[in-house]
Every structure is written in C-alpha cells, then in structure tokens.
Amino acid sequence: MAKATIDLIINADDYGYYPCVSKGILEAAKAGALTATGILANSSDLATQLQWLKGFESLDVGVHLNLTCRQPLTKGMAEKLEHCKGQFPNAYAMSGLLLTGRISLADVKAEWRAQIETCQSQKLRFLNSHEHIHMLPVLFPLVLELAQDYGIEHVRLTQAEWLAPFGVSALIRNSLMQTMHVINQRHLKIKTPLFLGLSRSGKLDYDYLTTIFPKLKSGQCYELMCHPGHFDPAEISDARLLAYHDWEAELALLQSPEVNDLYEQFGIRLSPYPL
Numbered sequence: 001m002a003k004a005t006i007d008l009i010i011n012a013d014d015y016g017y018y019p020c021v022s023k024g025i026l027e028a029a030k031a032g033a034l035t036a037t038g039i040l041a042n043s044s045d046l047a048t049q050l051q052w053l054k055g056f057e058s059l060d061v062g063v064h065l066n067l068t069c070r071q072p073l074t075k076g077m078a079e080k081l082e083h084c085k086g087q088f089p090n091a092y093a094m095s096g097l098l099l100t101g102r103i104s105l106a107d108v109k110a111e112w113r114a115q116i117e118t119c120q121s122q123k124l125r126f127l128n129s130h131e132h133i134h135m136l137p138v139l140f141p142l143v144l145e146l147a148q149d150y151g152i153e154h155v156r157l158t159q160a161e162w163l164a165p166f167g168v169s170a171l172i173r174n175s176l177m178q179t180m181h182v183i184n185q186r187h188l189k190i191k192t193p194l195f196l197g198l199s200r201s202g203k204l205d206y207d208y209l210t211t212i213f214p215k216l217k218s219g220q221c222y223e224l225m226c227h228p229g230h231f232d233p234a235e236i237s238d239a240r241l242l243a244y245h246d247w248e249a250e251l252a253l254l255q256s257p258e259v260n261d262l263y264e265q266f267g268i269r270l271s272p273y274p275l
Helices: 019-030 046-051 075-080 091-099 105-118 130-135 140-149 168-185 206-215 239-244 247-254 257-265
Strands: 006-015 036-039 060-065 124-129 194-196 221-226 268-270
Touching: 006 019, 006 060, 006 124, 019 046, 019 247, 036 124, 060 105, 060 130, 075 105, 091 130, 105 140, 124 130, 124 140, 130 140, 130 168, 140 168, 206 257, 257 268
Parallel strands: 006 036, 006 221, 006 268, 036 060, 060 124, 194 221
Antiparallel strands: none
C-alpha cells in the first residue's frame, strides 16, 4: 500500500496590504508555489487588487480580518477610535480596548462583517486575522459565528511553536498562544488544518522548513503561514514592517528548486483547503 501523502496548504497572509506585496503573492500563485491567500480588506485601493485575482480560480481566497492596522471600514469603529485618530492601534492596545469593554463585540462584529462583505466578489474559503487577534478567546466564537453566517468553511486555529532557540518575547508569545489555542479549540466543530509558521512569521526560511518537515505526519493536512511579496520602497517605508518582513526572500524561497525537492523528499503535496 502506498504511503499517504502529507497535504500542505501554503497560505500567504496580507493580500492587499500593498500593491507590491499583492503582485508578489500572485507571482508565487502563478508559479504553483501558493495555494491560498488572505485579503486585508481595509486597504485603500483594494478594489483594483481584487480585480487582479481574476484568472486565479485555483487559488483559495479568504479574509485576513483586521483590527490592528489602518482605518476601519465602519463609522462606529472609527468613532470608538477617535483617541487613535480613527486608526486601529497595535495588537496590544486593541486587546486592552476589547478586554476593558471600550470596544464592544458588537463593534467588532459590524467591522468584520464589513470586511468580509468587501471581499464577497471572491469565493471565500477561510477566515484568519492580522497579527492573530481573532485568537483572543473573546473574539474566536465571533469569528466562528461569522464563518457560519457567510458559509465560510475554515477558521485558522493558530498554535505555538516551541522551536529553540527562543528569547523571552517568544516565550511569552508562545505561552499566550498556547493558552488561547487550548481554550478556542473547544469551540471548533470541524477538523482544521494544523498550523505551521508562527516562529518564523515574516521571515520564513529554508532552515525552518528542514526542521519542521520531518515532523509532519502522513495523512494529515497542515497550513503553512507565509508572507511572500515584492518590496517597493516607494510603497513601504514603515521601519517596523521592514524589520519584521523579508517579502522578497520568502517569495524566492517558495519558488526555489530546493523547496520543491523537500516536498518530494517528505511526500508533501501542495493542497487547497479541504472540502
């Protein structure tokens, strides 16, 4: 009997973030190096970038729900963020606003509905979120509710990766994510792809893949988060983003012969989301 393959969803976050990033994602998709991408729906020129997805019917598309970057789509959320000049704050600040009730679940629900509906020209297969904010236990049931309302089959269940070496910040992040994973897993009614890539978020590299691939189990489905893209300094100048991402390196990695050799070596089949 032939050994079962390992199904691997290669999912690029941040489609729509910047035109150059979206163009890189589509380049990887055209090369067969990606199987999915999540749309950041509150981008100013999103309508144009949604048009670019025509002809990529085999690419699974979802919504990369956002509460931590740029302007909200709804007036109610913008009013709640007047102290932030109408912009989403960082993930820590937004978590504080949510946990203290200054931003309500109703505010988030309206905003995320608007983000999903902005992307309704696409067949939406999954939901996840920018900086994994949907993993907050107060928000995860809401995401599942929205997925059901819109007939979206899959919700990302982010999980920690305990890969050495890691410092204090990684230890804190992993501890928090592991706790949220355990709490949120109880709400899931369907099996979800096992999540990979948290420890190399923004800077996926070959060494990570050679470390993680031998641990994958045949017959299982996994989702590898990645952030490929092109970099255009005329579009991206934020120093924090530049420190966190290496879009070009990830784009080159995913299309490299060396990575294709790894897929063959470990019996990995690039896969869409399961039906």
